Amino acid sequence: QGEYQESDSGASCYFAQHIKGSTTHGTTFKAEVHEPWRDYDVSVNSIWYKAQTSSDALAAQTDFEIMCFAEDDWATQALHAAVTSPNFAPPPGPNGVILNQTLALQGAIGLVRTLDKTPPTVSLTIAAPASTESSLEVTMNIDEAGTLYCLPLERNTPAPHISAITSFALSIVCANPIGCSGVVLTVPDLLKGFDYDVHCFAEDDNVYPQVPNGVVLPVLPARVNDITPPIITIHGSESPKRDLIVVTLQLDEEGTVYCYSPTNTGDPTLVSDVVSYGSVVPISAADVDGHVKVEVTKRGSQVLSLIEETSYVTYCAAKDSTTNPDCSGCTVPNLSNLQEISDARDSIGALTTLDESPPSFTQLGARGIGETAIRVTFSLNEPGTTYCRAVRTDVGEASVDLNVVIAAQFFANNDGNNLTTIDIDKEVNDLSYPLLDSGTGYDVYCWSQDEAAMSSCRPDTPTNGSACVETASPNYMLQSYVDAVFSASTYPPQTASPADGGRIDMVRTWDTTPPTLVYISAESRSETSITVVLQLNEPGTAYCRAYNDTQNATDLIVADIAAAPNGPFGFELPSDSSMRIYAAHAYRDFEITVTGLTREVLYFVYCAAEDDEA
Structure with missing residues (x-):
């Protein structure tokens, strides 16, 4: 403006010429005024540069100074008048305003700002920051001052209304009139590894009386990062x-x-x-x-x-x-x-780990410890409980059911290291049952169960880590093991180590009661002998000896009687069973004749007996 001049129409910046513009460059803006004192509109949409070689459209929302020039059409009217004066001389041209008038009008008009009716030009990119798994970043380039609004929705959700985007309260402002580059809007509070469509809307900063110009931008698909491994929650464990x-x-x-x-x-x-x-x-x-x-x-x-x-x-x-497709610098998988x-x-x-193996006997044996008692000695390969039952050998049981063994209720616990004993005095540990028979063979069956337990744990406090319990899950000896003989080469009262099974055959109770010797009669059938008729109540051997005088019977023992001169004089009543005290001829008469005596001499005959227990 300060360079305008009006003195030389052929020189640069001649104000009238510059204001009139150029039709070639589209900078001629004028109105033909046909009536004085009437309003006329002149629209200006370009600016002609000083060099008068180019022009540009007026920039939106920009302040401009408006320079106006006016001239009348006197020259045209005079030249084309129907009647002219004899003294008429053609005028040099129209009468135009001077520069000061133009400047005065420009001052009266003042600065005029162009409107903005074009939405901003916006380009967006989206990325998932490598350091987070709960947000996305939208980067904006915008060519004018304005605001970007965004709304994240689950992938493939129908597009929201603009009001939903702008009311979500997620936005970023560019205050620079010429726009901003690389402005980042963080989209927070998203789900890890989730696919989103980010819907965005941008508008410029027009204010009343203008209205903002807005544009719905292309949808930005992206996946939130997953930069942490899966969370393992332990609920329990067991073997x-x-x-x-x-x-x-x-x-x-x-x-x-x-x-x-x-x-x-x-x-x-x-x-x-x-x-x-x-x-x-x-x-x-x-x-x-x-x-x-x-x-x-x-x-x-x-x-x-x-x-x-x-x-x-x-x-x-x-x-x-996870793949984290929208992340640069992420290491996957996690x-x-x-x-x-x-x-x-x-x-x-x-x-x-669970013990699923049945226990076995590392040592097993049985022996009689009295006329009515048998003692079982055993140890197991692990802690457990053993049950035993005695069954008379002469019953001929080839197998005894496990429940029958348990029902006898003769049992003891073993620690898996030391020897343990069980004393059996009845077939069933019940007062109503009789005691075992003396001198009788019994087959002893033994069965065991271990103390196996199943381990299981549940998470506890961070300090304790876990709380574990043991649930009983015992293993049992099989019927076949219980029925198997404890040893093929060892016999009662010896123990086998280890044992091949749980059956101990022919364990005899003791016979500690002397046999009963019954006197029937005595006579001398010759000059040098005496014959005594006796009976025995069980298998054994009876001896007799003649003395010249009476003896203190309490001082005599069987060996004394058996040591008779020219003797011994005895009788053996054999056993008819290896399994029990039994002789078919018990309580039947037998004779013992003592010889080598002197005739007509009074003798005192003493007899004694012993059973066949070894």
């Missing part, structure tokens, strides 16, 4: 079999879970060990947040089977299946770290 540990757990996302037991509870364990050698269970979408059982059957890096009745710790690791697998180990607890 229901000799070579099996079962861990019940859940994951909060899809992936794979690995569980691993080292050979020894104190072995150092790395995450790579768990992944390389552990049991593997894939977790599908249907399994997420549900109870999943992981079965561990192997131990250590050698991948050997678990050992029965052995304590193990178990580590579990989880790896997700895998549990050492602390997390150690925490899982503590929640699982130390489990002892």
Whole structure:
């Protein structure tokens, strides 16, 4: 404006020429005024540059100074008048306003701001920051001052109304009139690993009386990062079999879970060990947040089977299946770290694999300890309880049912290390049953159950890690083992170590009662002998001896009687059963003749007997 001049129409910046503009450059803005003192509109939409070689459209929402020039049409009217004066001389041109008048009018008009009816030009990009799994970042480039509004919705949700986007209260402002570049809007509070469509709307900063110009922008699809491994929640663990540990757990996302037991509870364990050698269970979408059982059957890096009745710790690791497609610099998939697998180990607890093997006798034997008692001596290969029953050998039982053995109720606990005894004095430990018979053979059947228990654990406080319990799950000797003879080469009263079975044949009670010798008669049938008629109540041997005078019977023993001169003079009543005290000729007369005597001499004959117990 300060360069306008009116003195030289051929020089640069001649104000009238510049204001009139150029039709070539589209900068001629004028109105033909046909009536004075009437309003006329002149629309200006371009600016002609000083060099008069180019022009540009007026920028929106920009302050401009308006320069106006007016001239009359006197020259045109004079030249084309129907009648002219004889003194008429053609005028040099129209009469125009001077520069000061133009400047005065410009001052009166003042600054005029163009309207803004065009939405801003906006370009957006979206990304998932590598450091978070709960937000996305929208980066905006905008060509004028304005505001960007965004609304995240689940992928493939129908497009929301503009009012829903602007009322969500997630926006960022560009206050620079010429726009902003690289402005970042953080979209917070999103779900890990979730697919979203981010709907955005931008508008400029027009104010009344203008209205903002807005534009709905293309939908931005993106996935929130998952930068943490799945969370393992342990619900319980148990060892229901000799070579099996079962861990019940859940994951909060899809992936794979690995569980691993080292050979020894104190072995150092790395995450790579768990992944390389552990049991593997894939977790599908249907399994997420549900109870999943992981079965561990192997131990250590050698991948050997678990050992029965052995304590193990178990580590579990989880790896997700995330890809983080909208993240630059993310490492996927995510895998549990050492602390997390150690925490899982503590929640699982130390489990002892189940003892599924029945107990066996490491030593077993039986012997009579009295006329009505048998003592069983035994030890087991593990702690347990043993039941025994005596059955008369002459009954001929080839097998005794386990329930019958237990029902006898002669039992004792054994610690698996030391010898234990059971004394049996009846077939059934009940007052209504008679005592065992003396000198009688019995077959003793013994059966045992161990104290096996199933280990199970539940998570406890972080300090305690887990709370474990033992549930009784005893193993029982089989019928075939109980029926098997305890030894093929050892016999009562000796013990077998180890025993081949639980049956001890022909265990005899003692016979500590002397036989009953019944006197029937005595006579001398020759000059040098005396014959005595006697009876025995059981198998044994009777002896007689003649003395010249009376003897103190309490001082005599069987050996004294058997040591008779020219003797011994005796009779043996044989046993007719190896299983009990029995002679078919008991209480039948037999004779013992004492010889080598002198005739007509008074003799006192003493007789004694002993049974056949060894």
